[in-house]
Every structure is written in C-alpha cells, then in structure tokens.
Amino acid sequence: ADPGCWNGIGDCAPDLFDLDLIITEIADPSDGHEYRFVELFSPDKKNYIIPDDLLLVRYEDSNDDPSTFPFVNLKGYKTDEYGFIVLCVNSGSYGNKCKYPLGQVTIADNPGNVDVAIVKGTVPSTTNEIVDIYGVPGEPTFSYQSFVNGRVNRKRDTPNPTFDFSNWDIMPGGNPADMVPSSGADPGCWNGIGDCSA
Numbered sequence: 163a164d165p166g167c168w169n170g171i172g173d174c175a176p177d178l179f180d181l182d183l184i185i186t187e188i189a190d191p192s193d194g195h196e197y198r199f200v201e202l203f204s205p206d207k208k209n210y211i212i213p214d215d216l217l218l219v220r221y222e223d224s225n226d227d228p229s230t231f232p233f234v235n236l237k238g239y240k241t242d243e244y245g246f247i248v249l250c251v252n253s254g255s256y257g258n259k260c261k262y263p264l265g266q267v268t269i270a271d272n273p274g275n276v277d278v279a280i281v282k283g284t285v286p287s288t289t290n291e292i293v294d295i296y297g298v299p300g301e302p303t304f305s306y307q308s309f310v311n312g313r314v315n316r317k318r319d320t321p322n323p324t325f326d327f328s329n330w331d332i333m334p335g336g337n338p339a340d341m342v343p344s345s346g347a348d349p350g351c352w353n354g355i356g357d358c359s360a
Contacts, residue, residue: 182206183216183236183280184294184321186246189347190274192311197344198271199250199260200278202236203352205319210241215284218249218269221277221299228279228286228299234269235284244356248349259350259357274310275303277325292323296330305336312342316352 166172187201200218204210216236219228239247242261249270250256253263264270272278277297281290296314297303307314312333322329334340351358 181210181212181214181216182319182321183212183247184316184319185278185280185296186316186352187313187347187349188272188278188296188309189313189342189344189349190272190309190311191313191344191347192341193343195266195271195273196252197250197255197347198273199248199256199347199349200270200272201349201352202247202249202280203319203355204241204245204247206245207241208243208245210245212236212239212241215282216293217281217283217286217290219279219281219286219290220269220272221279221295221297224300224302226300227288228281228290230286232267232269232271233286234264236280242350242356244350246350246352246356250349255344256349274312275308277303294321295323295325298325307332308336309333311338312340313347319353 183204186203189199191197219233222229248260249262250260251271253260279295280293283290315331317329333342350356
C-alpha cells in the first residue's frame with residue numbers, strides 16, 4: 163500500500179528503511195588479512211539497490227560511539243541475486259563471490275576483535291540508531307567473542323540491535339586450536355542460501 167501516492171503523484175518515496183539487512187558473517191581467516199570480509203544479507207530484497215543511508219561502522223576498543231574511520235555508506239550498494247552484499251579486502255581471494263573489494267584499512271579489513279554494526283545515518287555519530295550488531299559498544303572485545311584468525315557466522319536471521327551472543331558461531335572464540343583458514347569461510351553463502359559451491 164502507498165497512502166499519499168497515486169500513479170506516481172504525491173509522496174511516492176519508498177518507506178524509509180523498509181529493508182531487513184543483517185550481518186551474517188565476518189571473517190579474519192588465519193591464512194592472511196587479504197581474506198578478510200564482511201557479509202551482509204537481506205532475506206527479502208534480492209538484486210536490490212539500497213536507497214537509504216545505512217552505514218556499516220565499527221565500535222573500536224571500549225568506545226560507546228562508532229569510529230569515524232573506517233566506515234561505509236551502503237546507499238547505492240546492490241544485493242546480489244540471493245540477497246547478499248559481500249565487502250572484502252581483495253576480490254581475488256574469493257573469485258566472483260566478492261562484489262565489493264574495498265582494500266586494506268577499510269570496513270572489510272577487520273582484525274577479528276572489532277565490533278561491527280549496521281546503523282541508520284549519513285555519518286558515524288552518537289545518535290545513529292543501531293539496526294544490527296556484532297559486539298557490545300562500550301565494552302572491550304572479550305576472548306569468547308574474538309574471531310582473530312577465524313570467523314563469526316550468524317545462526318538466525320532476526321535482526322539484533324543489541325548483541326545476542328547466542329545467535330553466533332564464534333571461532334576461535336578464545337580457543338587458538340579453533341582457527342579458521344579462508345577455505346573454511348563462505349562469503350556469499352549462509353545457512354544454505356546463496357552460492358555455496360566451494
């Protein structure tokens with residue numbers, strides 16, 4: 163329904179933030195920083211260009227506020243045919259599974275101990291509304307939630323504006339024996355959805 167809009171006349175802008183977008187995987191594989199990536203997923207928007215100001219930001223150290231660098235405004239980014247947006251350091255690391263190679267020292271280049279969130283806004287700010295998050299702003303990254311030399315993979319698709327530890331498989335999570343190489347990460351594939359070929 164589009165009250166106030168008829169045949170293109172009136173307020174016909176799409177409902178602001180009418181998009182379910184969640185973080186599904188963040189990787190810092192053990193075989194090199196060039197394999198790092200952040201995977202986002204929309205369960206209901208495929209081949210969809212994001213029309214609104216949504217930011218992917220970091221909350222570093224014990225800061226309550228998002229860092230002003232690095233971040234990315236997702237406006238204009240497009241989900242793939244499955245609903246994924248994969249932001250990576252190096253596209254060559256995963257073939258055509260990475261549509262947005264951002265390079266080093268970007269939001270994709272996570273060392274495995276930095277909180278990541280999708281927020282509403284045009285720039286990182288204390289007033290950003292959190293849509294979905296991995297981590298807890300204002301707290302250090304504890305070993306049990308660290309994915310240095312590994313990855314975190316979401317379990318369920320419910321957005322979490324407050325961190326839900328139980329909704330994540332975390333490796334190594336403080337256990338160095340559970341390191342994950344890039345071959346154990348799967349950008350563009352989540353819970354059997356997407357391009358899950360090796």
